[in-house]
Amino acid sequence: MDKTLKEFTAGIMEDCLPGNSIDCVILGYADQELKILLLKWKDENLWCLPGGFIRKDEDMDEAAHRILEMRTGLHTVYLNQFHTFGSEQRSKVNSAMQHQRITQMLKRLHDDDSRFIEWVTQRFITTGYFALVDIKKSDPSPDFLCDKCEWKALSDLPELIIDHNQIIAKCLDHLRIQINYLPIGLSLLPEKFTMKDLQKLYEAVLRKPLDRSNFQRKILKLGFLNRHEKQMRGGAHKAPFLYSFNQAKYDELIAFGIDFF
Amino acid sequence: MDKTLKEFTAGIMEDCLPGNSIDCVILGYADQELKILLLKWKDENLWCLPGGFIRKDEDMDEAAHRILEMRTGLHTVYLNQFHTFGSEQRSKVNSAMQHQRITQMLKRLHDDDSRFIEWVTQRFITTGYFALVDIKKSDPSPDFLCDKCEWKALSDLPELIIDHNQIIAKCLDHLRIQINYLPIGLSLLPEKFTMKDLQKLYEAVLRKPLDRSNFQRKILKLGFLNRHEKQMRGGAHKAPFLYSFNQAKYDELIAFGIDFF
């Protein structure tokens, strides 16, 4: 058996809290769509949220930041807890078939290390965190257990293991309800963007169309955008302005919870 | 040593998840103020939130309901999770002095059962739940470890153990932000109430005054109140109408998240 792997799993069992995990819904935005960073386990068509365990000497929030940074290379990112999933049957919400595949995969990847298999298949309570990330600044990296770490469009999610689809659904509900308190735009858009970009982003989160001209007027009136030069190329039409955020003003409004929509 | 107590603690260690707990912020409303149900440990001036552990065979939500019912006698009550507290140092946020008192008290109450003391003083991650309760229907009950279980006004809270004051603060923030999605009125008021009662309740949660006549018009327009006969006695003034909720309509609006304020 791979010595490094065995040491690695022994380290986890030794250093981490048993029965508690973290799952991260890492959100980005591109092509007018929300995207989620997902991992695929080696040689299996099993996708999951990036997650991990809480070290005995770190805060839960720190653990979430560590997991996020490990997968995206980013460390100063908007990251927050949204819900803790503590159903006794949560590991069994998908088919018994899938449950069996997961167990077999764990055995194969961990070379039948029964002590670790037992540890990792005990009942877990997992806390869901969501991160808002600029896709272009991220550098997705899998590890030796995963052969893929990819951005997947919200409209084209694969079936995920355990209750990870429900975790995402809950996260998106949370996002919509809390939208007036979250720095959606600042976190998900690149430095400079058009008004249309911002509108499409809010539409993607709210899942409803917004009136273009009223959106523009409302946002400009809130006064957290800097207007820059015109974008010189694009489609066969009038060129839009580029904007960037006045972070201080935006944060102030968001903290207060301005009624955007 | 008390055989029953020893069996009780052995049962907890045997049947509950280690390192995970639940704390309930049980809210009621009376005398135009929000109240919280608190416990006081035997022979000590140490107050805390009603809490408990999660049995290995129950959902976390079930555990919260069990704890709530144990303290209030109520089982059909609005109860929801609001945050999970996972700071590594959370048990040490209060003074070292208090930490020592807690340990001593545990030793005394549990007759130096060192195995249980170790179990109960390990690092815990706790999930905060909040309940909205009609005080008049509740029947607060302490247990053999607590000599008091009382409703305390929000404006007159004692210092609580560990991070319980922060847990309450977080809960109240949550309440304010989520107010449009929570059945505050239906859960906290008695069957029949006046418009003023409802207004004062919303004011207590929002911590800001609302215009009386505009409040009345807005609420009536939303259409979830049944108007009853005039209240025949009260102060030296015109008698107000009594109202009750049309639960179906109220729930519908709350689920949708109507913009009350």
Added chain:
DNA sequence: CCAATATTGTGTTATTTGTACACAATAATA
């Protein structure tokens, strides 16, 4: 080069909602 096209920035209007009071009605009290 120039008309056609798509999209942008801003304007206009009607409607709804919010805000701040006004005031008559009325239950108890003195």
Added chain:
DNA sequence: TATTATTGTGTACAAATAACACAATATTGG
């Protein structure tokens, strides 16, 4: 029976929202 406090409703102005109009302007295709 006048006084008082509070209630239920009215009103008038300001502000926000919603729906649509239209000129301005990059690109494209002939």
